Amino acid sequence: MSSIKIECVLRENCRCGESPVWEEASNSLLFVDIPAKKVCQWDSLSKRVQRVAVDGPVSSVALRQLGGYVATIGTKFCALNWEDQSVFVLAMVDKDKTNNRFNDGKVDPAGRYFAGTMAEETAPAVLERHQGSLYALFPDHNVKKYFDQVDISNGLDWSLDHKIFYYIDSLSYSVDAFDYDLQTGQIANRRIVYKMEKEEQIPDGMCIDAEGKLWVACYNGGRVIRLDPETGKRLQTVKLPVDKTTSCCFGGKDYSEMYVTCARDGMDAEGLLRQPDAGGIFKVMWSLGGK
Ligand SMILES: O=C(O)[C@H](O)[C@@H](O)[C@H](O)[C@H](O)CO
Numbered sequence: 338m339s340s341i342k343i344e345c346v347l348r349e350n351c352r353c354g355e356s357p358v359w360e361e362a363s364n365s366l367l368f369v370d371i372p373a374k375k376v377c378q379w380d381s382l383s384k385r386v387q388r389v390a391v392d393g394p395v396s397s398v399a400l401r402q403l404g405g406y407v408a409t410i411g412t413k414f415c416a417l418n419w420e421d422q423s424v425f426v427l428a429m430v431d432k433d434k435t436n437n438r439f440n441d442g443k444v445d446p447a448g449r450y451f452a453g454t455m456a457e458e459t460a461p462a463v464l465e466r467h468q469g470s471l472y473a474l475f476p477d478h479n480v481k482k483y484f485d486q487v488d489i490s491n492g493l494d495w496s497l498d499h500k501i502f503y504y505i506d507s508l509s510y511s512v513d514a515f516d517y518d519l520q521t522g523q524i525a526n527r528r529i530v531y532k533m534e535k536e537e538q539i540p541d542g543m544c545i546d547a548e549g550k551l552w553v554a555c556y557n558g559g560r561v562i563r564l565d566p567e568t569g570k571r572l573q574t575v576k577l578p579v580d581k582t583t584s585c586c587f588g589g590k591d592y593s594e595m596y597v598t599c600a601r602d603g604m605d606a607e608g609l610l611r612q613p614d615a616g617g618i619f620k621v622m623w624s625l626g627g628k
C-alpha cells in the first residue's frame with residue numbers, strides 16, 4: 338500500500354468551488370466559484386491567485402486552443418480573455434428556462450465543450466427537478482442538445498480510448514456510461530456503471546486517471562472515490578477534511594497529484610468551525626509506488 342498526503346494548498350473560502358483544470362503551460366490550477374461568479378487561476382509555483390469576476394454564475398472553465406479560456410456562465414457558452422478580462426458570448430441554451438444555469442462542463446478530445454444545465458438551487462441539491470439538459474458546443478460554435486430531464490448535470494469525462502463517455506446526473510446517485518463516437522460526437526446506449534453507497538452521498542465532479550479508472554467527488558461525503566468502470570467496483574476511498582467535496586482533476590508534475598475543490602455554502606456555523614478549510618483547494622499526493 339502506498340501512503341497518501343492531503344494538504345489544503347489554498348484557503349479560498351469558495352462558496353462552491355468547482356471545475357478544477359490543470360493548466361500545464363502556467364503550472365497553475367484553474368477553478369471557478371459558481372455563486373461568487375469568479376474564475377480563479379492559482380499559480381502552484383508562486384502560490385499567487387488571479388481572480389476574474391464575471392456577470393453570472395460561472396460553473397465550468399476549460400482551456401481554449403487559441404489561448405484564453407472558455408467558460409459556462411449562466412446559460413451561456415462564453416470565451417474568456419484572461420488578459421483583458423473580457424467575456425464574449427458564443428452561444429446560449431435553455432432560453433425558455435429563465436431559472437436554469439449551466440453546471441459542470443469539460444472539453445472532449447476533439448474540442449467539443451460538453452456542459453449540462455440544472456434549475457438554480459434554493460439550497461444545495463434542492464431544486465425544481467428534471468429541468469436540465471446536456472449540451473455540447475462544437476468547434477464550429479454550433480450547439481447540440483443530447484437529452485433533457487436532467488436534475489443536476491454534473492461530472493463528465495471520456496475513456497482513454499475515447500470510446501466511452503462517462504456522465505453523472507447527481508440526483509440519480511449513479512455514474513453512467515454511454516458509447517462515444519469521437520468522430521461525430523454522438524452518444525448511445527446509456528447504462529449505469531456505479532451506484533453510490535449511502536455514506537458516499539451525492540456524486541458530483543469526476544475525472545479519469547492514466548489507468549482508465551474514474552475518480553468521483555462525493556458531495557456531502559467528504560471524499561473522492563476511485564472506481565473501476567469495467568467491473569463497477571470501488572477500488573479506493575480518499576477522505577478529505579471537508580464534507581462538501583465537489584470535483585477533482587489531476588495536475589502538477591507529470592499529473593501525479595490530484596486537486597480537489599469543495600464548497601462552503603450549505604454549512605452551518607458549527608460545521609464551518611469544525612471544517613475551517615471548507616471552500617479551499619486541496620492537493621492529494623501519492624508517495625512513490627503509485628496509487
Ligand atoms: O457543484 C455542483 O455541481 C453544484 O453546482 C452544486 O450546487 C452541488 O454539486 C450540488 O448542490 C450537490 O448536488
Ligand SMILES: [Zn+2]
Pocket residue numbers: 355440441491492541542583584
Ligand atoms: Zn459539480
